[in-house]
Amino acid sequence: MNYTYLNIIENSKVAIIILNRSDKGNALSPQVLQELEDAFKKIGTREDVNVVVLTGGEKQFSAGFDLNEIRKIERESNESYINLFHRTYRSIMFCPQPVICAVGGPAIAGGFDLTLMCDIRYASEKAKFGQREILLSLTPVLDPLWRIIGLGRAKEVTLTGRVYDAYEAERMGYVSKVFSEGSLLESVNSIAIEMASNNHKCLIDTKSLSHKVLNEDLMGAMEIQKWLFRSYLGSDDNHTRIDYLLDKITNAKNEINMI
Numbered sequence: 001m002n003y004t005y006l007n008i009i010e011n012s013k014v015a016i017i018i019l020n021r022s023d024k025g026n027a028l029s030p031q032v033l034q035e036l037e038d039a040f041k042k043i044g045t046r047e048d049v050n051v052v053v054l055t056g057g058e059k060q061f062s063a064g065f066d067l068n069e070i071r072k073i074e075r076e077s078n079e080s081y082i083n084l085f086h087r088t089y090r091s092i093m094f095c096p097q098p099v100i101c102a103v104g105g106p107a108i109a110g111g112f113d114l115t116l117m118c119d120i121r122y123a124s125e126k127a128k129f130g131q132r133e134i135l136l137s138l139t140p141v142l143d144p145l146w147r148i149i150g151l152g153r154a155k156e157v158t159l160t161g162r163v164y165d166a167y168e169a170e171r172m173g174y175v176s177k178v179f180s181e182g183s184l185l186e187s188v189n190s191i192a193i194e195m196a197s198n199n200h201k202c203l204i205d206t207k208s209l210s211h212k213v214l215n216e217d218l219m220g221a222m223e224i225q226k227w228l229f230r231s232y233l234g235s236d237d238n239h240t241r242i243d244y245l246l247d248k249i250t251n252a253k254n255e256i257n258m259i
Contacts, residue, residue: 005032006039013050013196014189015043018057025063026056028110030081032066033088036114040091040099050196050203052095054118055102058185061127062111065136085110089141092117094211096204098195102188103127103175108163113141116148119207122191123166123175124184130163147214149173199237 007018017039019026026032043049056062073081092099092114101118106128115121115129123129133140146154149172156162169175179187195203209228213221232238 001035001038003035003039005029006035008039010049011189012193013048013200014053014192015046015049015051016053016055016189016192017043018055019060019062022057022060024066025106026060026111027063027066028085028114029066029069030084033084037084037088037091040088040095044091044095044097047200050097050198050200051192052097052099053102053188053192054092054099054114055185055188056104056111058104058124058182059126060105061103061107062114063106064109064111064113064132089113089117093144096207098203098207100188100192100195102184103129103166104184106130106163108132109136116141116145119210121169121175122184122188123169123178124181125166125178126181127166127169127175127178128163129166129169129174130161131157132161132163134159134161199241202232202237205231 003020005019005021007020009016009018017036019032021027021029021032040052043052070081098120099118101115101121103115103121103123105124105126107115108128108130109132112129112131131140131145140158142154142158145157148154149157153172157164164172164174166175166178170178205228209225212224216224
């Protein structure tokens with residue numbers, strides 16, 4: 001599939017998916033959604049990609065629903081459009097590799113929902129976040145929002161339709177870190193490259209584990225984690241990485257002793 005509204009850059013086992021409909025604020029038209037779904041499904045099958053970054057660039061993310069498109073929809077015939085939205089959401093959330101969201105500007109309504117589907121969110125100090133569906137007489141995506149920021153705060157976000165700045169989003173635990181204007185993409189790229197240096201399968205299994213333990217009682221979660229840990233402890237890659245770390249520690253000690 002050739003993409004009109006996405007640019008994809010690959011480097012050091014990181015795939016960066018850039019929304020490219022800037023003249024419309026990266027609004028989510030059906031074609032944008034179709035391209036996102038296709039891109040994430042294809043990347044999800046690749047063993048040479050360890051981490052995915054989703055961004056709208058240094059100054060934008062997504063203004064959300066393409067209102068001109070959804071205004072044409074009648075309730076009696078809305079199923080295909082809703083299914084498209086949710087297929088796209090699931091393609092991001094259940095992409096096997098970790099997905100990092102880099103938010104440079106407004107992430108509103110459907111644009112906010114895209115950030116919600118990602119595993120980790122970083123923001124520019126100019127970013128804005130708002131789940132504004134309530135203002136359009138639409139119901140929001142409340143789950144997984146409540147799992148991330150807690151049910152009480154999620155109710156506030158969804159029932160008021162407020163727009164939050166990057167620092168308030170960070171304080172509520174929605175955003176992991178806020179970067180100064182102009183430094184977002186470089187900073188997130190460095191984080192993604194470092195993450196991508198980890199074992200491909202271990203990254204995928206750790207992300208999968210984060211979904212599985214949510215639906216287990218504590219004893220069940222501990223058992224799942226124990227058996228997954230057993231599948232890695234003592235592996236060739238585990239030994240290789242331990243040897244590398246021990247050599248690094250030894251070299252550092254030797255350098256200190258030489259001073």
